[in-house]
Amino acid sequence: MDQDKEMEIKAETLEAPVDNEMNNPNAEEQVDATPGNEYSIEEQYARLQRDYAELQDKYIRTIAEFDNFRRRTLKERLELMNTAARDTIQALLPALDDFDRVKTAGELPNSPEPFGEGIKLVYHKLYNILHAQGLESMESNGQPFDAEFHEAITEIPAPAEDLKGKVIDTLEKGYKLKDKMIRYAKVVVGK
Numbered sequence: 272m273d274q275d276k277e278m279e280i281k282a283e284t285l286e287a288p289v290d291n292e293m294n295n296p297n298a299e300e301q302v303d304a305t306p307g308n309e310y311s312i313e314e315q316y317a318r319l320q321r322d323y324a325e326l327q328d329k330y331i332r333t334i335a336e337f338d339n340f341r342r343r344t345l346k347e348r349l350e351l352m353n354t355a356a357r358d359t360i361q362a363l364l365p366a367l368d369d370f371d372r373v374k375t376a377g378e379l380p381n382s383p384e385p386f387g388e389g390i391k392l393v394y395h396k397l398y399n400i401l402h403a404q405g406l407e408s409m410e411s412n413g414q415p416f417d418a419e420f421h422e423a424i425t426e427i428p429a430p431a432e433d434l435k436g437k438v439i440d441t442l443e444k445g446y447k448l449k450d451k452m453i454r455y456a457k458v459v460v461g462k
Contacts, residue, residue: 353449370394405449411441411456422455429461
C-alpha cells in the first residue's frame with residue numbers, strides 16, 4: 272500500500288502546473304514573492320547580483336575612458352605648447368640664414384670689410400633667443416646623407432673616397448624645434 276501512496280503523490284506532482292521559462296518568456300521579470308518560495312528569492316538575488324556587476328563594469332569602463340581622454344588631452348596640449356611658436360621661428364629663419372652668410376663672408380681672411388662687432392652681437396642675441404625657445408641647428412657637413420634630416424639639392428663627384436654618400440656642403444642649415452624637425456638641411460651630397 273505504501274507503494275500506491277507514493278505513486279499517487281508522484282502523479283499529483285506531475286499534474287501540477289509548472290512555471291518554467293519555456294512556458295513564460297517573462298519569467299525572469301516576474302518574481303513570486305510569496306512567503307516560503309525560496310527559489311524566487313534566490314532568482315531575484317541572482318538577478319540583482321548580475322545587474323550590480325553590469326553597472327559596476329560600466330562604471331569602471333567609464334572611469335577608464337575618462338582617464339584616457341584626460342591623458343590624451345593633456346598630451347595634445349603639451350604638444351601644442353611646444354610647437355606654438357613654430358610659425359614665428361620659421362619666419363625668422365631666413366634672417367638667421369642671412370646673418371650666417373654675412374658672418375661667414377666677413378670672417379674670410381681676404382674680406383674687404385670685417386664683420387662688425389655690432390652685427391655679431393645682434394646675431395648672437397637673435398640666435399640665443401631662438402635657442403631659448405627650443406631651436407637647435409644641425410651640423411650636416413661630413414655627416415652621412417639621411418633623408419630624415421637632409422634635402423639633397425644636388426650631387427657632385429666626391430673629392431675623396433670616404434666622402435661618397437656624405438654631405439659635402441650645406442646650403443641652408445637644418446633646424447629642430449624641441450626635437451621635432453621644422454626645416455630640413457639643404458645639402459650637396461658626394462657620389
